[in-house]
Amino acid sequence: MAKSTKPAAAKAPAKAAKPAAKAAPKTAAADKSEKIAKTQIIDMVADKTSLNKKQAGEAVASMLDVVVEALKGGKSVGLPGLGTFSVAKTAARQGVRPGTSEKITIPAGKKVRFKVASTLKTGL
Template structure:
């Protein structure tokens, strides 16, 4: 009996597309660093990098101080930061399965603005 030649009838594998150009590590990351924000602010305004850095730092300080005071911070087009109290609760220590009490505390919550949510 002769072997069939079905193997020869298989189509050739598709040629692979050439690899994409290598980008800088900062461009491929999904996170934007504070220095990158400063650069963007400086590029889009008449501020130099030092002034833009001071502006960004002051804005972040104002937001943090307001949250420490228990106030909510609304940023139009972005969303609202607020502080929420958490109740004490029971938890389990990983690895030992020991039951522990997690004390009450506070956490920062963020609610996305509807305009941003609609544009994502």
């Protein structure tokens, strides 16, 4: 009987400590930096529309696919009230490998840029 009471006593403080540890990081700064996941966006779309979660998921996924395909095709995508995604070419340049300080050439490429809409910028 002594063996069964010791593990139970050892587990009880650990369970009580976990909720306290999770509650501590919730601060005003942490709330501002939280990331909204795709599933949360789907839930929000479903709540704001007459779509169920499956339909909202398909709509969100389709919209993201269209944006990605347009960017892959070199087109820019404007989302009123949010901003504009565009593809920009980058020139080849010299860089330094951090571990060895060896000079390397970074090849030319492309990257996605985002310009925030002025209405969103002033509303923040």
